[in-house]
Amino acid sequence: MKDLFRILRLWRSQDDVLLLGIAIAMVSLASGISVQALAGAALGGAAVLAILRLLGPLRVVLRYVERLATHDATFRALADLRVWLFRGIARGASWGIGFRRSGDLLARLVADIDVLDGVYLRILIPLLGALLVWPVLVWRAWDVDPHLAALLAVLFAVAALAAPAVAARGAMRFGGRRAEAGAALRVAALDLLSGLREVRVFGADGRMRAAIQAREAELYGAEHGIAAVAASASAMALLAGQVGLLGVLIAIAAAGHAPAALLLLFLTLAAFEITGGLARAGSSLGQAARASTRLFEAVETTAPAEPAHPASPAGFALRFEGVTFRWSVDRPSVFDGLTMEIPQGSRVALLGPSGAGKSSLAALVLRATEPEAGRITLGGVDIARIPLAELRANIGYLSQTTHLFADTVRANLLLGRSDASEEELWQALETARIADVVRTLPEGLDTWMGEGGAGLSGGQGRRLALARTLLSPAPILILDEPCAGLDADTERAFLATLNEVAVGRTVVLIAHRLMGIEQLDRIWRLSGGHAMAATG
């Protein structure tokens, strides 16, 4: 719950809009309840026609304005939240998330933001409305009968506060189980669909489906728990309202039909009506609290401190000096006193079986993580002393998980170098052996890719990512398995071109094997946490 309040604090920059929305909503609510209560009073003979004539249309207009104002405020708040999450994850990503947590996992956080979209509109505003109506109800009842006032005060608290609290607790109690079951269901579905071949070959269709159904049942069990608690809470609120109404009815029947009494009757009816949705809101409050906790967990990763005494590299030679590294203490170390030099402008291959730490090496150079011992220097300066942005501007990196964005081909390429000319774009595409494919796309460079756009095959996508990396003006290029997904002929052609371009730049080729046509200055073989020079 604490984290939910922290989310509310994040919205402080939108304070004025949010508060305006609340103010309008309260006036609108007051007018709505007044119309109903006064209509009741009119039945008792109160002369309220003039007021009703005024209030009726006012109520309609206010409600319209309220809807617009509160929706506007919600959109603003959510937009802020998205940008906040993006920045937070970006900060964390710069500290290794991209290497440790899959992007898919992070993308699921987006659903948590969606959960929060009801916090203002469906929880905060109705709750404030209830708190506004409460004293009015008690005050009007006091005039009829103080005992009745006390009864209504308690019953209204049950409907407006206790019932939502019960629902919220239910959501919190089952929420963890639901999240786990949901994640397990997704893993089971992914297992079945990624392993469709194995599943069919080993005749495991039935077993895998049974596993999915078991997780599904677990998920629905947890959801049923939440729904059952919420339904009981709603029923509790409904009953509280009904008992209140019965009390008012009996009091009036005993006291005659004074306008004040009928006003109270319809005020009670209207007041309890607004508590009707609060139990459900309570349930979503529980979910929102969990969601905000997850969001803060994702965002609050320690970011690397910018160096106290920044220095700029003089040159671009990379040196590893006795680097020891492991991803976490319970994992075996990846490097154990790694020492290696990659001179400026050289072409180097890093070979090694998977698991030998080829990608960890890139993470270290990019300072997405730090060595336990030893140091890495760029141009003679410890990279820990180079400002992150500057360090990364000097390195063009193609990873095995390099992402192609749902955007135009051009926008994807410009990520490598935002000021590249048309000619440079095509040049990079040619080198990556993908220009012909792009030419055949319906709108060339401006074709939309990804969802709803032109689908490129996996290999073509890799080549586009490669073109983007080649476009980068960085003096050092680290290409992690650039030829994965390329067929042998294309791979050969690509490596031949790579020999010609990028002259003067350092090229670090990470691969599990060589084709034999690469022109390399040096080959390092990684194994057992050390690098050994091998002959080309």
Next chain:
Amino acid sequence: MPRRKLTPARAWLRAREHEAKGATRRVVAVQALGTLLAIGQAACATLLLAGIGLLWPAIGFGAAALLRAGLAVLAERLAFNAGAGARRRLRDAVLTSLLDAGPGKLRDRHSAELAGIAVDAVEAMDGYHSRWLPAMQQAVLGPALVGLAVLAVNPLAGITIGLCGLLVPFAMALAGIGAASASRRQFHAMQRLQTRFVDRIRGIATIVLANRAEAEAAALAEAADELRRRTLRVLRVAFLSSVSLDMAAVAAMVLVVWEAGFAWEPRALFALWLVPEFFAPIRAFSAAYQDHMAAGPAAEKFAELPPPAEPVAPPAAIRTVAAHGVTVAFENVRFAWDEARGPALDGLSFRVPAGETLILTGPSGSGKTTIMELLLGFATPQEGRITFNGADASTLVPAARMRLIAWIGQRPMLFAATIAENIRFAKPEAAAEEVQAAIHFARLESVIAALPQGLETPIGEGGFGLSGGQAQRVAIARAFLKGSPLLLLDEPTAHLDPATEAEVLDSLRRLALGRTVVLASHASAAHAFPGRRLDLQPANVAARGVA
């Protein structure tokens, strides 16, 4: 009125509505009972205030209140069941469709996307079944019941409320004609923004390493703000339909009181009491509209799924094939994935006698993988036939064919389970000794010994990562455990470094002993494997070598 042409997604939704008829009807029936009780309560209240009785109306009111609370809980439960039941049904249908289509037809689709359909899209259909469908019927039934009750007690008020109620759909249609299509567009725009956001987060490492995080954050804020402004323009019109609802409710209340002449009149009280009850189902309908909207994109995804396979009549004569040694043959097989791009195989024939090895070589695109798919039955030849021990493959029951085959691909799938369960995957009923033998055969002992929890170490998604060579050993252990006479190897060492490749090939050679083997591989691996070679050419100009 001309019928609007149904898009596949709409037709699909229509079919779901039909399927869910029973569940929807149950929810609506219970909700309608609640409405009847509310009418009864209004009557009790009226009697009470008209001084016609005190005790009985009060008891009636209280009893109805208790019943209503019970019915509300029941209605919630039924609605939940309607949603859960529909999701269960849908997920089953999605999985059936995907399993029927098989890896051959789905080879171009990303498994994460498919899992998204089987999980997220199915979940998105919950509100449609649990809220929207009942609300749609209740929006007519509820006001009708209340209206009729008022009409019977107080005809003038009944007509007034009824007319105000009729005004709502009329005004909604008037305001909604422009708004409906605009808001649908808007909904799509909102989804695009969401997709973009998800996409940027998925690729956040790429953005950060390119030093573009700040620029992207600004662009994201800009896009969200632009969308907000456009959305509000649409909402200004769309909310007019809610205005009509508010207006009708207020008007109904004021008119009922006015008709009573602003004086005490029990029948007017009855009508006034029921005005909120009359409009509540319409409000619920309005609120459930977003569930209807959310079902749209999900429905589109479902409608695009491959249709369920025609139930194939079991082959005339179901054949089983002797499990000792299999001879495989292709006879003039022609196959095209896509007729426009020409055949992948054209008139291919070869024969692999029992216990022998055939090595398929050739550049990528020459049809090596296609041959594997055909052998596995994930694709069927358009011409010619494939035989196992002389029996046409199409006459074999799929399960019987799969019993004959073990297959190892480029990157074996490691399931989210322990390493023991992953090996056992090939034969869940295998005895512990059999599993041990498979582990020994695949030389996995040292790998397992190094794992933190030994055999019980979770691997796969979220588990301990295995290297490519280790994963391939798990695949070898699986194939050994299965013990099938036909072994299909599709580039089993393509992603391994030379040292690991040599070790894996050695294990594969031992696995191949006494089995019929078809190996698709690049040159160097092929050299290390004894057997006949079939050199394939792209588009199958002609197969050279021994055929």
